[in-house]
Amino acid sequence: MKKLDAWVIGKFILLALLLFVFVFPLYWLVMTTFKPGVDVIEFPPRFVPSRLFFENYPRAWTEYSTSFLYRNTAIASLVGIALGLLIGIPAAYSAARFRYKGRDDFMFFILTTRFLPPITAAVPLYIVFKSVGMLNNVFALGILYAAMNLPIITWVLRAYFREIPIELEQSYMLDGHSRLKAFFKIVFPLSWPGIAAVTMLSVCFSWGEFLFALLFTFNIHAKTLPVKVAEMQGDIGILWGQITVIGTIALIPIMVFFVIIQRHIVRGLSFGALK
Amino acid sequence: MKERTRKFRPIFLMLPCVVFLLGIIVYPFAYNIYLSFFYYPFHMPWTRHFIGGGNYVQLFTDPYFLGSLKTSGILTGLSLTVETFLGLIIALLLNMEFKGRGVARMFFIIPLASIPIVNGYLFKLLLFPGASPITLLLMKIGLVNNSAFSWQAQTWSAIAAIVMADAWKWTPFMALIILAGLQAIPQAPYELANIDGASAWRVFWRITLPRLKFPLTIAMLIRAMDLLRVFDEVFSLTEGGPGSATETAAFYIYRRGFKTFMFGFASAASLIVWGIIFITCFLIIKKVFAEI
Amino acid sequence: MPEIRLKNINKTIEGKEILKNISLRIEDGLFTCILGPPGAGKTTLLKIIAGLESLATGEVYFGEEDITDLSPQMRDISMVFQDFALYPHLLVYENIASPLKAKRMPKKEIRKKVKEVASFLGIDRLLDRIPKQLSGGEMQRVAIARAMIKEPKVYLLDEILVNLDYKIREEMRSELKGIAKKMGRTIIYATPDPLDVLSMADRVVVLHKGIIEQKGSTKEVYTHPKNIVVGGYFGFPEMNLVDCVLKRKNNKLFITTDELTIDISEFKEKLKERKEKEVILGVRPENMNIATEAVQKRGNNLVKGEVVLGEVIGSDTIVHVKIGKDKIKIFVPRIYRVPIGEKIWLHFNTRDIYLFNRQTGECILG
Numbered sequence: 001m002k003k004l005d006a007w008v009i010g011k012f013i014l015l016a017l018l019l020f021v022f023v024f025p026l027y028w029l030v031m032t033t034f035k036p037g038v039d040v041i042e043f044p045p046r047f048v049p050s051r052l053f054f055e056n057y058p059r060a061w062t063e064y065s066t067s068f069l070y071r072n073t074a075i076a077s078l079v080g081i082a083l084g085l086l087i088g089i090p091a092a093y094s095a096a097r098f099r100y101k102g103r104d105d106f107m108f109f110i111l112t113t114r115f116l117p118p119i120t121a122a123v124p125l126y127i128v129f130k131s132v133g134m135l136n137n138v139f140a141l142g143i144l145y146a147a148m149n150l151p152i153i154t155w156v157l158r159a160y161f162r163e164i165p166i167e168l169e170q171s172y173m174l175d176g177h178s179r180l181k182a183f184f185k186i187v188f189p190l191s192w193p194g195i196a197a198v199t200m201l202s203v204c205f206s207w208g209e210f211l212f213a214l215l216f217t218f219n220i221h222a223k224t225l226p227v228k229v230a231e232m233q234g235d236i237g238i239l240w241g242q243i244t245v246i247g248t249i250a251l252i253p254i255m256v257f258f259v260i261i262q263r264h265i266v267r268g269l270s271f272g273a274l275k
Numbered sequence: 276m277k278e279r280t281r282k283f284r285p286i287f288l289m290l291p292c293v294v295f296l297l298g299i300i301v302y303p304f305a306y307n308i309y310l311s312f313f314y315y316p317f318h319m320p321w322t323r324h325f326i327g328g329g330n331y332v333q334l335f336t337d338p339y340f341l342g343s344l345k346t347s348g349i350l351t352g353l354s355l356t357v358e359t360f361l362g363l364i365i366a367l368l369l370n371m372e373f374k375g376r377g378v379a380r381m382f383f384i385i386p387l388a389s390i391p392i393v394n395g396y397l398f399k400l401l402l403f404p405g406a407s408p409i410t411l412l413l414m415k416i417g418l419v420n421n422s423a424f425s426w427q428a429q430t431w432s433a434i435a436a437i438v439m440a441d442a443w444k445w446t447p448f449m450a451l452i453i454l455a456g457l458q459a460i461p462q463a464p465y466e467l468a469n470i471d472g473a474s475a476w477r478v479f480w481r482i483t484l485p486r487l488k489f490p491l492t493i494a495m496l497i498r499a500m501d502l503l504r505v506f507d508e509v510f511s512l513t514e515g516g517p518g519s520a521t522e523t524a525a526f527y528i529y530r531r532g533f534k535t536f537m538f539g540f541a542s543a544a545s546l547i548v549w550g551i552i553f554i555t556c557f558l559i560i561k562k563v564f565a566e567i
Numbered sequence: 568m569p570e571i572r573l574k575n576i577n578k579t580i581e582g583k584e585i586l587k588n589i590s591l592r593i594e595d596g597l598f599t600c601i602l603g604p605p606g607a608g609k610t611t612l613l614k615i616i617a618g619l620e621s622l623a624t625g626e627v628y629f630g631e632e633d634i635t636d637l638s639p640q641m642r643d644i645s646m647v648f649q650d651f652a653l654y655p656h657l658l659v660y661e662n663i664a665s666p667l668k669a670k671r672m673p674k675k676e677i678r679k680k681v682k683e684v685a686s687f688l689g690i691d692r693l694l695d696r697i698p699k700q701l702s703g704g705e706m707q708r709v710a711i712a713r714a715m716i717k718e719p720k721v722y723l724l725d726e727i728l729v730n731l732d733y734k735i736r737e738e739m740r741s742e743l744k745g746i747a748k749k750m751g752r753t754i755i756y757a758t759p760d761p762l763d764v765l766s767m768a769d770r771v772v773v774l775h776k777g778i779i780e781q782k783g784s785t786k787e788v789y790t791h792p793k794n795i796v797v798g799g800y801f802g803f804p805e806m807n808l809v810d811c812v813l814k815r816k817n818n819k820l821f822i823t824t825d826e827l828t829i830d831i832s833e834f835k836e837k838l839k840e841r842k843e844k845e846v847i848l849g850v851r852p853e854n855m856n857i858a859t860e861a862v863q864k865r866g867n868n869l870v871k872g873e874v875v876l877g878e879v880i881g882s883d884t885i886v887h888v889k890i891g892k893d894k895i896k897i898f899v900p901r902i903y904r905v906p907i908g909e910k911i912w913l914h915f916n917t918r919d920i921y922l923f924n925r926q927t928g929e930c931i932l933g
Contacts, residue, residue: 015368015379018361023382025443026389028408029397043405044422087292094288099581102286106293111560113300115553117504119525120545123310123538124303127317147299150292167652170619176640176669176717179283189656208390210507211525215533226392230511233396240400247393258388262381 029251032244033057040240060245064228065220072138073224073250076213077206079142080149081199087146088153089195093183095154096161097169107154114151118211126215136222144212149202160194161187200261207254225250304549307542315539323539330543339519340544343527344551350437350523351502355495357442362449362494363487369450370457380454384447391444395511398440402426409439430520433513437521440508449494456490457483492563496556503552524548569630570595571616571721571753576625578611585611587777589625593755593770598747600764600785601757602801603774609757610649612774613723616755617646629720640669645714646723649730651706653698659709660694666717684712704735715750724756728763737881740766762803765789773797795928798849798921804885806849807895810925813838813846822848822922826891827870831917834932838922841931849921849933852885852898858912870913874905888913 032040036053060066094100095107125144126135134140164187172182188195210226217223229250232243311330315323334340369380401409404425413419426432464482473481506525509515515522515530522530528548532541571593578586585608593599601609614620616627618639626635634642645666653662660681667677685691688708698706707727714722728736744767747754758764764771764785771789772782773796781793792798799806811824819832831838856862858869872888872895884903885896888911897913905911921933 011368011371012373014364018365018368019379019382022386022443022447024408025394025397025401026385028401029393032400041400041403041406045406045408045411047408087295090288091292094285098285100284100286103289106289110292110296112553112557113296115500115549115556116300116304117525117545117548117552119504119506119528119533119541120307120549121300121303122533123541123545124306125299127306127538128303144299147296150296154292165650165652167648167650168654170614170617170639171646171648171652171713172654172665173639174617174619174642174644174646175666175713177665178640186654204388208392208507210390210392210510211529226390226507229390229393229396233511238396238399243393243396244400247390247396250390250393251388254388254390255385258385259381262384263377 029244030248032240033248035241037241040244056241056245057249060242060249064242064246066246066249068220069223069225069228069246069250070253072217072222073207073226074253075138076141076145076209076224077203079139080145080206081202083143083146084149084153084202085195085199088150088198089157091150092154092157093161093187096158097166107158110151110154113147118148122211122215125212129216136217136219138217138222138224141213141216141222141224142206144216145202145206145209148209149198149205152201153198156198157191157194160191164190196261200258203257204254207250307546310539311543311546313539315537315542317536317538326539330540331547333540334544334547339522339531340527342519343522343524344548346434346520346522347503347505347524347548350434350441350505350521351499353434354438354441354445354502355498357438358446358449358498359491359495361442361446362453365446365450366453366457369454384451386444387447387451389444391440391507392511394440394444395437395508398436398443398508399427399512402436402439427513427516430517433517433521436512437505437508440512441502441505445498449498452490452494453487456487460486496559496563499559500552500556503555504548569632569720571755572628573612573616574626574628576612576615576622576627578608578615578620578622578625580611585777586615589777589779591772591779591782593753595753596751597769598744598754598756598767599770599772600768601755601772601774602759602761602764603757604759604800606776607759607774608777609759609774610725613646613725613755613757616721617644617723618642619646643720644723645717645719645721647707647710647714647725647727649726651698651710651727653701653706653709653713655698657697658694659690659696659698659701662698662709663694663712663716665713670717680716681712684716688712688715703731704739707731707739719752721753721755724754726758727756728758728760733881743767760803761801761805764801765803771801773801775800791933792921792930794930795847795849795923798923798930798933802851804852804896804898806851806921807855808923809848809893809895811846811848813841813844813922822846824848824891824893826893829868829917829920831920833917838932843924843926843931845925846931847923847925849923850895850915850919852896853900854919855895855897855913855915857886857897857899857903858914862914863912868914868917870915872911872913874907874909874911876907877903877905879904 031049033056034052034054035049036051036055091106091110095103129135129137129140168186168190169179169182172186173179177185208226209224210230213224213227214230217227225246229243229246232239232246312325312327313323314326314329365383369376369383401407404410405423407424407426410419410422410424410426414422424432426436460483465478468478468482504525505523506529509521509523509526510529513521515526519527524544525548528541528544532538532544573589573591576586576589577584589612601612603609611620615622618634618637622635626633628634629642653659654665657665663681663684664677667680672680681694682691685694688711690705690708690712693701693705693709698709701709707730710727728739731739740763747767756763756768768785770783771785773780773788775796781788781797788797789801792801795808799808809824811822814821814823818835819830820835820838822829822831863869870890872890874886875889875894876887878885878887879902882900882902884899884901886899886903886905887894887896890913922931923929924931
């Protein structure tokens, strides 16, 4: 009996240790934002700040047009997920419920688009966007994000739709409702965990996307938060104070959102993964 | 065999998606192929001219390019190993029943929502020579003996730093997938093993691990695909340094193709990188799908 | 109300032929059973009638009207699925009300009708629950309520008793029969269980591997099966089948196995034209009796066997008896306990035998 206890305690210690390892960087990030400029880099490092400084945030808000950054990032992410769902859900549903020529080939094609490293599409897309004047445009960015989200959206949701017994929809149609209504009233509610999961994954990706945002935007009207963060690195070196503040500002909404929906995500991911 | 005329044709639900992707992904890709045969400095478009395989020759003889491929490979391998191993441990730990399990899980997966470019800077800060809490902690354990150790000064530590940043964000992903796989395993074999008195290691090896094969493979495949294209953390943490030691393929293309506006060159490089990723993934997926 | 006609229906799903050239007429107002083992194509057949499966060849008629291309929403049909297909995220009330909502009935009327049907089926106290909280029998009643509420012309029931306990199944059979009679609508009931057919159906269609083996009134198909598939399957317990040989000797006709010889000269005329020697003898378990002393004394058509098992089901017993190499079952309509290994004499009437051609399965006598 004694031996068993030691084993279990050991596991919990390991768990606590790992938890610490994974939470620590976040703590460090947030803690740094409350340090006055000079304290940011300390030799040797202090685990708890000696003094707290709250001015960083208001300053960042005014100096960096944070509201614009939020707006841009949000629009790009929203377009990315809304358009992605709009296009992806019908595709996923058709692949889940029906048999038609090319169905599996189309799904495979959609999957292969995920293989493309963003950099590969960067050059031609840059040229194309520039020629139609879509550079520095958050909506164009969002459209791009939608395309990048589609493989995950379609594949995960197809697995989800498949799980729902077709008799439910058939029964609903026999009741007299249209096929469209059957989708919205039956399939959609029942696949909510899956939809929440892909929404979260897509938003996470779009919110933090860097490469395209960097290459395709050049002023505050379209710049997103990740781009602004990288701007803090200049010829004179890195403005650590500012970087951590913008970084934290960028992280807050997404993390809050994430924490709220995380239970759905765990359920959603597990389903998609096992298929 | 022709099905009767039902006014509803399911293929029309799929087509918008396919067409959309054809336009946004495939068309640029094709354009890439075209461009790759040109010398095309974008800032001096009038000097653009056809050079056939010139870009490709240049690439294959460029030690930096080949080096970047190698770097991508090493990074992928290392990160994958760390993330899988740690993810497995975390999943096993989270699989235990205890109060506050949900809270613990929530804290573990928070890094998943982090922003890669921010992570790069964050870890750069965390590893700042002389002011680094990580170096300090490692000193306490005895792994490092210099508090002013510069992670960016040597190749191996720079790579380690990138692995750290990536693993911090993505280990929870592996853990989640593995955890889901663990929870799908029925109790029966464990109870039998219990009765038979099998050791914990044996139980894990013979019962748990085989059943994790599928979710593990899928997760590793997804991660490998993304790791081969890693860019953000390199941009922020090391900027490819020291020198070009941590220049991954994507960063190489950015620095030497995009920033220099040498678009033809960038196209060719992108295609080679894509080709490598595609063939690797294609082969693996075919193998995985065949086994199902 | 019109009858339902199916003409030349062929259905293939993912390369497999599920239904082969089905032509069928379902009479209006009657309880028709589609009887067949799992995989026979029963569910697909029902779904085609409901309009939930498309057809490449064949037509479906409601009376004179060709409804082959009519969408399921427009057909006046209700279907109850095997797993009941209750909407898990809706209340029982909303489940039942769904068809009326589709008809855009005013809320007050819906409320009234739902309460009516619910109390008719004895589930009105369950209206506020969700399907997850219901027992099997309760879920079934909700499914039936939902089907009934729009008062369709035709009811399609797909193996709805299969998921219930034995005891509840018996109760439901008589209840269903009662409701069916009361409503007087056309009911098409798919089942693998011959007992369902025997206790409820006016008509039966025996479906096997996508082909209709026989169709007709229950009594007709039961007493005169066309072939061994129908004869063998349609019975509870299943008909006993034994290989034997047809022998003509001294102007008499016998069937023989290793264990017994039975004189069937009375059928000499009937079987005059038949050439086959190898046949299969079929006797229904309920037609095999344990020979009393008196019968034993008379000595004909007696078979001696050894008891292998006695299965008490409800208030009846099925006794498994070994006769030589063959194992047969006899049906005793009371509780009969007999020790294993005991030797008993069995007796049956030659009027109750069936003979099937061993090659084709065709019924040559019966």
